[in-house]
Amino acid sequence: DGGITQSPKYLFRKEGQNVTLSCEQNLNHDAMYWYRQDPGQGLRLIYYSQIVNDFQKGDIAEGYSVSREKKESFPLTVTSAQKNPTAFYLCASSGWREAFFGQGTRLTVV
Amino acid sequence: QKEVEQNSGPLSVPEGAIASLNCTYSDRGSQSFFWYRQYSGKSPELIMSIYSNGDKEDGRFTAQLNKASQYVSLLIRDSQPSDSATYLCAVKSYNQGGKLIFGQGTELSVKP
Numbered sequence: 339d340g341g342i343t344q345s346p347k348y349l350f351r352k353e354g355q356n357v358t359l360s361c362e363q364n365l366n367h368d369a370m371y372w373y374r375q376d377p378g379q380g381l382r383l384i385y386y387s388q389i390v391n392d393f394q395k396g397d398i399a400e401g402y403s404v405s406r407e408k409k410e411s412f413p414l415t416v417t418s419a420q421k422n423p424t425a426f427y428l429c430a431s432s433g434w435r436e437a438f439f440g441q442g443t444r445l446t447v448v
Numbered sequence: 449q450k451e452v453e454q455n456s457g458p459l460s461v462p463e464g465a466i467a468s469l470n471c472t473y474s475d476r477g478s479q480s481f482f483w484y485r486q487y488s489g490k491s492p493e494l495i496m497s498i499y500s501n502g503d504k505e506d507g508r509f510t511a512q513l514n515k516a517s518q519y520v521s522l523l524i525r526d527s528q529p530s531d532s533a534t535y536l537c538a539v540k541s542y543n544q545g546g547k548l549i550f551g552q553g554t555e556l557s558v559k560p
Contacts, residue, residue, distance in 0.1 A: 368546075369546050369548070371548055373550075379552075380536070380550055380551070380552040380553050381492075381536070383547070383548070383549070383550075386545075386546070386547060386548065388546045394545055394547075396547075428491055428492070430548065432540065432546070432548055434480065435497050435499060436482075436494065436497055437480075437482055437494065437497070437538065437540070437548055438494055439491040439492050439493075439494075440491060441491050442491045
């Protein structure tokens with residue numbers, strides 16, 4: 339929705355494996371965000387970025403990494419250091435007066 | 449103190465009634481405020497944004513902002529069963545580099 343595309347919709351990770359979640363936006367927004375949502379819980383901020391080549395840690399950055407090489411793209415890597423990665427991952431982008439989410443990626447450890 | 453707090457739910461209202469959802473925030477540097485609706489298993493959907501003190505209306509929804517009291521609310525008039533969802537309040541804080549901070553959400557149930 340709102341010009342933000344997350345892929346894949348479902349992702350399965352084996353123990354000890356790194357996986358990368360894609361987030362692309364065509365809204366010309368400067369800011370992009372990654373959140374994690376566990377069942378029945380609220381949104382927890384992982385990383386956010388206001389400009390290309392710069393990003394800040396959120397509240398739960400350990401075990402995750404990001405890059406912002408292009409304004410349109412903000413991929414999230416879930417590393418093997420993240421011990422409990424099973425969750426619903428949401429990417430958002432924001433301008434001054436709007437903020438939209440992608441459809442989310444549901445990650446499961448198998 | 450949490451940065452963004454919403455009234456704890458669940459909130460239950462009869463069909464056709466007004467539902468009132470409240471949110472307070474701690475950072476006085478916050479400048480943009482958003483309300484989202486999230487259905488179970490889905491991503492949040494933007495309902496309204498507000499950035500000036502006062503009321504903003506869009507159909508059955510009215511957002512109210514009071515920066516002096518650090519308070520933002522959402523009223524849903526003529527509530528419908530399809531409005532049953534979790535409502536999320538979000539605040540964009542420019543003092544924190546544009547961080548977009550969410551409350552824990554309020555679950556609304558509209559009974560037919």
